[in-house]
Amino acid sequence: MQNLAVYLKKYRKESILAPLFKLLEALFDLFVPLVIARMIDTDAASNRHLIFLYFGVLLLLAFVGLGFSIVAQFFSAKASVGFAGAVRQAVFDHIQTFSFTELDAIGSDTLITRLSDDVNQVQTGVNMGLRLLLRSPFIVLGAMVMAFTINVRCALVFAVTIPILFGVTFLIMMLSIPLFGKVQAGLDRVTALTRENLTGVRVIRAFCREQRCVEEFEENNQALTHLNLFVGRLSALLNPLTYVLINIATVVLIQRAGVQVNLGSLPQGQVVALYNYMLQIIVEVIKLAALIITLNKSLACAKRVSSVLDIKTSMTYPARTPSFHMEHTAAPAVAFDDVSFTYQGAGAPSLSHISFSVMSGETVGIIGGTGSGKSTLVHLIPRFYDATEGSIRLNGCPIQDFPHEILCRKIGIVPQRALLFQGSIRENMKWGNEHASDEALWQALTCAQAREIVENKPDKLDFHLEQNGRNLSGGQKQRLTIARALVKNPQLLILDDSSSALDFATDAALRKSIRNLGDSVTTFLVSQRIAAVRQADKILVLDNGTLVGVGTHEQLLHDCPVYQGIYESQFPEESKKEREDA
């Protein structure tokens, strides 16, 4: 958790001043019962002015205490809010460094809970901790010391009660700490279900799964509620237990003090002072109990936030570009050499011993059945994942030697799921190149067969896209994401099944304009459709993670049984005719 403490260091001054002012407030509070005792023990008839003086002192103590309390609150709020802001930013920045392997392993739902709810809990913990962590024990122990200055025999009641109080508090704390972690994990599950439900609402309704979703949510929500209730009850035990203990102690105290008052060895005012000290202890122990519950929650949340910061990304990039002479223009644009890849936690490899090379300017089709490894293969090129075995080279240079920005600049990838962000079309297009002119944007849109879509929108390039581009159709989104990748002028363009929502004519026109991009652009077209890849210079056929064929459409029809099978299933008439002709 030291990795979180670093962010509080920036608020060192506030973190010292907040408890300090709280201690000053506490010190003033401790004098109040003494002044009241003096007031009671003063003969009112002969010393009226003294009574008014004590009254004035009491008012002064109250106002000065209030002033200290406000200042302490200011500093603790400043420190805790600033600290939480810095932690939130640090966690967000750190997540950006994660490779897909880490993101897959930890899961986005728990990251959202940790970044929002957990950080908020830590903020509350820091705020309360700075104000009360020292104040409450200080008042409890201070009240005991003051009691000893009044009467040692009565003060012994305090000396016995206070350690028992601390013991009970500690026991409940130890029991509840691990449960708070479980509560947050339960919250992760509920967040995951909510997210899945909201993002998949159309599918859920189409399959009439609303009732099942409600039941599943209810099940998890109930489990979370029960756990929360159990932890709440456990923590709530603290208050009645401490009340009972203090009330017993108060009865014993009054009995002892009463005896001494009867004997004439203790003035009545001092009994009231002792009683007031006992009341102060009750109030502070209640605050302490609330503080401990909050701190427990905060600690459990802080551990979860800290564990995100502890994750080291498995992907590192060099700071410097490989020198120009290391990138050979004559070398293949992309070369896979005996590449295998297994997802973390998956038993079997998703790709096994893949070797092929592609020259600059070539168009490569990747085809294969569902789950054959097509997306996995293209995800290795921009280093979404690193190959578990073998090597991948770009222009003769290992991909691990490219700094992140250079790799990003070289490769334009259009993922299977078209994703656009809230903002104007122009803003989205400029993700590819922030300096791109409108002319360059229109060029990319034209190439991606998206010009008409934008021209028909009321504000053209300024048309506002909703979150996830939900005010566009699936095909429109796909074309805009292709245009976004083209704005980059990438050397490598990867289209991962990104024309699946396009009609045949648009798909054909798109492929034609991509083929015309020129010799400097190497294109990977991932598809399950033969029509989408048949004109590629080279087609890779994947079957269950292995490369079972490489060649042109004609070559593969001749010598790749898997390709033949796909062709027959998609073009039954033609393949029948070809067989008859043969």
Ligand SMILES: Nc1ncnc2c1ncn2[C@@H]1O[C@H](COP(=O)(O)OP(=O)(O)OP(=O)(O)O)[C@@H](O)[C@H]1O
């Ligand atoms: N993040 C992941 N974690 C674990 N296994 C994965 C992950 N992504 C994919 N896989 C597995 O890897 C294999 C290849 O998946 P991949 O997505 O590359 O197939 P694909 O050929 O692109 O399929 P499709 O045409 O359906 O998109 C599948 O068995 C899949 O279950």
